[in-house]
Amino acid sequence: MPRSDSRTRRSRTRSRRGVPLRKSLMVRLLATSVLIAVCSIAATAWLAATTTSHALRQEQGQVLARDAQVYDALLGYAATHRSWDAVAPDVASLAKRTGRRIVLTTPQRRTLADSAAADHAALPAAVSAVVNPLAVDSSLTGGTGATPIDPRAVGPYRLTAAERTALAASARSITGCLLKLGEPSQISYAPSGRPRVTTESLTAAAPVIPDVCGGQSRILTRPTPTEAAALHQLEGLVNPCLRRQGMSPIRIGLDYIGPQSIETLYAPMDAGRITEGCVEDGRREQLAPYVAPSALLFVTGVPGADTTGFALTGANAVRIVEVAALVLTVTVAAAVLMSTRLIRPLRTLTEAAQRPDQARNRVPVSTDDEIGSLAVAFNDLSARRERLEDQRKAMVRDVAHELRTPLSNIRGWLEAVEDGVAVADRPLTSRLLREALLLQHIIDDLRDVAADDAHTFRLHTERVRAAEVVEWVCAAHRDAARTARVALTWSAEGDPELTADALRLRQAVGNLLSNAVRHTPPGGSVEVRTSVRDRSVLIEVADTGSGISDEELPHVFDLFWRSEKSRSRLTGGSGLGLAIVRQLTEAHGGRVTVSSTLGAGSLFTLHLPSAAAPPLRRDPAGAAKDRRER
Structure with missing residues (x-):
């Protein structure tokens, strides 16, 4: 088998087998979209978290700084005053400057001063700090003095x-x-x-x-x-x-x-x-x-004020823009990469489809996804188109050759009679009649082939005994076999029956028998057998003729195929007989096979459904397609 045919068959098999899920274009597009979405969500979440944390840290730092400022100011007041009696103005000023509610109470939580006394809002359970100049909280002042006594308490x-x-x-x-x-x-x-x-x-x-x-x-x-x-x-x-x-x-x-x-x-x-x-x-x-006695300090937000929000600083805005630009860049790059990988093979397919008449019009198969399957199908279609074009040219050439021979003979004899070279007697008339019959035979065969390709081939089926068909065909070819000095025998195993068009079935068996007699040398034999195997009726035609080589065996049922390449009328027919045998057999829902040994003979077998089994009629369009692909 040629290497190109092997590659074509492997490509066709792969296209039929389908695309693996892990290599599917849909899966890859989905995975890319999910990856981009995950990266975008992760980047957005990270940006939101870091920006919010940074802003909250800034806000917390500002709040702590304001709270520390309040604490230090009240410590200074306590270090320089013997009581808290006059602290209210200082508390109000601190609250206005820091935007916080400031409350001072005794250790028993009796209010000494409250910057928002009119609101009567409840105080939190936790104390912000204890204001005692003789026991300073260094964590609020940031001091590292050797003693916790405020230096302003002199x-x-x-x-x-x-x-x-x-x-x-x-x-x-x-x-x-x-x-x-x-x-x-x-x-x-x-x-x-x-x-x-x-x-x-x-x-x-x-x-x-x-x-x-x-x-x-x-x-x-x-x-x-x-x-x-x-x-x-x-x-x-x-x-x-x-x-x-x-x-x-x-x-x-x-x-x-x-x-x-x-x-x-x-x-x-x-x-x-x-x-x-x-x-x-x-x-x-x-x-x-x-110094003033120890007091409890409460520093809270102002009642009714929105203390949960924070302002977006310029630095945070720049970070958001930078991360958004990075995510957009990655998204665009991934989209461009994916679209380029998709468009490149599609563009190659488009360019190839725009030049259908170019020889060896193929596209490279670089992926195993749906686009790769499309490329395989395109290459297969191009190969079939080239084969069909070659078959069309060969058919035109062969039809012209087959028709030219009888027409040339008829014209030659008629011109001879017109020129007076030959006499229009009975032998000449018989000779011209034989050429006309040969021409009619070729035309009838071509009509059968055309009818099958056009799906207008009709069968008139009835219940038929296979033994009778074989006996009738052998009787019709007995004289031809005797003339060719070929021994013709037939046998039947049982009495199988089938539903068939008796006339067309005789035509198919007759074509096989005629070819067998023609290609069997004098002294050889031809045997026709019928039997039943696996609910199928088998009609076999075996000869001891010249046989068919392994290279020619796949083409024996092609149109105008002849074992004798010289196409001599002495050694071959029109080249349509075996093609018609295949058409007739498939029209009956069966198939025809051949096995041969060069120099030893051939065996042609018709496999037809028996009357007991439902006929396995094949779709005419599918059968025609198979014939064109072969």
Whole structure:
């Protein structure tokens, strides 16, 4: 079998088998759409989540900053006032500035001040903070001081006006001295009113400044009378605590060691954690009469205000645009890629369909999906069209050849009679009649072939005994077989019956028998047998003739096929007999097969449905299609 036929058969088989689900174009389009949708949803969800989280973090940070601002302001008020009696204006100002509702209550939740008192909204169960300048919450202030006491709670350490003036003058003298030495300095003031002198490279410490700036530096290192009295009072509170801990009493002074607040001005610095605890407890007890009592702070949203939304910032808008552009780019790229993969083979198919007359008009099959199946079907259609065109040309050529021979003979003899070369006697008339009968036989065969192709072939069926058909055909060809010195025999196994057109069935068996006698050399034999196999009536014609080669065997039923390529009238007929046999057999709902060995003979078998079985009539259009494909 030629390799091209093998490829065609494999392609046709694959197109009939269908496209696997995993390679289906519909599945791939659906998968691509789902992938794009999933990516879009995921990108949108991620963008929404990140943008919302970022905005909420910003909003939360702003709220925390405003809450910390409120807490610090109220701590400062508590550190500098002995009670909360006059805090309402400050609370109202803070609420207006921060846009929050601020409520101060006692530990028993008695209201001290409420920025939205007219609304009488219930307070939340959780407290925002406890305002106590002697126990500051460093998580709200962000401070890292050594003591939780607010530095603004100075109490008895607050300097008098005269003391502030004297210390300020000394600080200015020190800064002037340092400036002459080429060391710029700054003056800052602690909440108690004590000034501090600092430089970029050193602090105004006692061991350094007195040596370079004289007595003015010593003024800043000695406690004032106010501070001395407060420190003496603090010693009276700290030393009993130390004695209870089994430690020696200490003396507390002002060791001027840099920019520090009053809560760190105690000595010695290496007294340990016990000393620090006692000093801290003593300072709380000392400062308690000078600060406001502990209060509960509630900071909430303003009643009726929308606190759930947030504004879309410019940065968030840019992120949304960027992610949307990225998703759009990916979507367009995927769509372009998929459409290109779809359009390329379709464009190739369109171009091929626009040039149907081109030889070997084929398209490459690059996929296994529906488009690949379409390409396979197109290639198969092109191959069939080329075969049909070749068969049409061969048929025109063969019909012309078959008709030319008898017509040439008739014309030649008639011209001879007209020219006086031949005499129109009885032998000539008989010769012309034989040529006319041959011409009529060819025309009748062509008419049968055309009728079958046009689906106008009609059978007149009746119940027929196969043995009678075989006997009649053998009797009609007995003289021809005797003349060719070929032994003709027939046999019947049982008495099978079938529903058939007796005349057409005799024609089919007669064509097979005529071919067998013609191709069997003198001394050979031809046998006709009939039997029943698997509810089918078999009529077999076996000969011991020249046989058919394996290359020619698939074409024996083609129109105008002849084993003798010279198409000699001495060795062959019109080339339509076997084609008509196949048509007649298929019209009866059967089939014809052939087996042959070159040089040993051939066996033609008609498989016809018996009268007991329903006739397996084939669709005439399908039969015609099969014949054209062969």
